[in-house]
Amino acid sequence: MSDLTVTILMPCLNEAETLAFCVRQAVTALRDNNVAGEVVVADNGSTDGSQKIATDEGAHVVNVPTRGYGAALIAGIEAARGRYVLMADADASYHFEHLPRFLPKLDEGYDLVMGNRFSGSIEPGAMPPLHRYLGNPVLSSIGRIFFRIPVRDFHCGLRAFRRDPILALNLRTTGMEFASEMVVKSSLAGLRMTEVPTTLSPDGRSRPPHLRSWRDGWRHLRFLLLFSPRWLFLIPGVVTFFVGVLLSLWLIPGPQTVGRWTFDVDTLTYALGLVLIGAHISVFAVSARVFGTQEGFLPPNPKFERIFNYINLEVGLLFGTALLLLGIGILGYALHIWHGAGFGNLSPQRMLRLTLPSATCFMLGVEAIFGSFFLSLLGMNRR
Structure with a gap:
């Protein structure tokens, strides 16, 4: 020079x-x-x-x-x-x-x-x-x-x-x-x-x-x-997830009426869909952040790194297992109700309020377990 x-x-x-x-x-x-x-x-x-x-x-x-x-x-x-x-x-x-x-x-x-x-x-x-x-x-x-x-x-x-x-x-x-x-x-x-x-x-x-x-x-x-996983993935994912959770909690107890509109299990289906979509996008956010840092596209983020001190593979596996057990518990309760009715016809609205959340817990549990393995693989060289 x-x-x-x-x-x-x-x-x-x-x-x-x-x-x-x-x-x-x-x-x-x-x-x-x-x-x-x-x-x-x-x-x-x-x-x-x-x-x-x-x-x-x-x-x-x-x-x-x-x-x-x-x-x-x-x-x-x-x-x-x-x-x-x-x-x-x-x-x-x-x-x-x-x-x-x-x-x-x-x-x-x-x-x-x-x-x-x-x-x-x-x-x-x-x-x-x-x-x-x-x-x-x-x-x-x-x-x-x-x-x-x-x-x-x-x-x-x-x-x-x-x-x-x-x-x-x-x-x-x-x-x-x-x-x-x-x-x-x-x-x-x-x-x-x-x-x-x-x-x-x-x-x-x-x-x-x-x-x-x-x-x-x-x-x-x-x-x-x-170059901004936070705005591309994390913020949309978190917002979508919590909007879905709030709507689901509002509708699980029963139909809700606002003015002349009544919201029932069909709306609950889409609300739980938002929960799943939000969870998927949030996993993409963390994956993109880890991958970007590993490949040098993004600089290391100390706050993000500290999260991995508490949320690691084992925590993800425990969380995913808890969701699976919750789904099994809700499914067991639904089967108990069906058994009480002699395995005959039941109100679709009543049962969907149990089976839809149960299926959602199953899917979130699987997402948490395999997502944890995937993130652990991505971040293997981080240490």
Whole structure:
């Protein structure tokens, strides 16, 4: 590693129309601010001569055979010689002269400094209304809620960061969701983040952008969900489970009337179904958390680890066995009633109030027993 302060990094795929302008702007920003740095172009297989343009303008070209926005940036970060990296697209939409807004924040100790186009300015025609009023605000809000991140523009392409901490995150996504992965993993790893206002200008290319609104928007949303088992699995699972339990306890004693609506065993069936669904989703939540931690997708969670000190395989087996015994007890009581009636016809409503909870206990017991074995297997290397 050299003593360079900053590497200005641009991903590139057939950017011949705007690349020279961007590289010149970056070189000028380094010179005018007396910053020791370099310009790196991570080329993703351009066929329009972008590589020669970049070299002629004084940039170092890194050839990246793996296609994708994220793949190009990962290779560029690995090749960077600067202590800091400032990245932005090579389509003339971002202003490299904003370099002085980012460097002081990095010098203050921040690990990731995001540009914020909404607190800066978005020039007319620079951002489609779908992105400006729906995509970016919704995805950024979801990210802040899920991960408590103090950033309001998750997808700004102009950002600066300390190279070594970002490399240590082991970023993996190769597509446009790389923008979200960097922010989310930085938060999960406890890196310091802040943002500065910046400007977004209209794309300087005559061809359509590489970004595909709905496809890439879904990839960002999918990434946010997959990296938050709590919001994807645990909260929906727990809420569903307890709604089902409360409804079941309300209906097991007998039919309930609210206004002109009467709720009976048919509603009880669906309520107990909610109990089972909630239990399944909750098991997925714990499994996803264990697997994500084991594979390095998610950082260790001390609170979660402490739970395993009390809820282990043996506790799960005892709990599952207790549910099975409860189901057997309810079934025995139902058989006792049937025997008292000479094994003849009984009221379906009365018996379903016993057989449905009994079957539910059987299923929950089996879930608890085998789920405990599965979680124990997943967490075998945890210790």
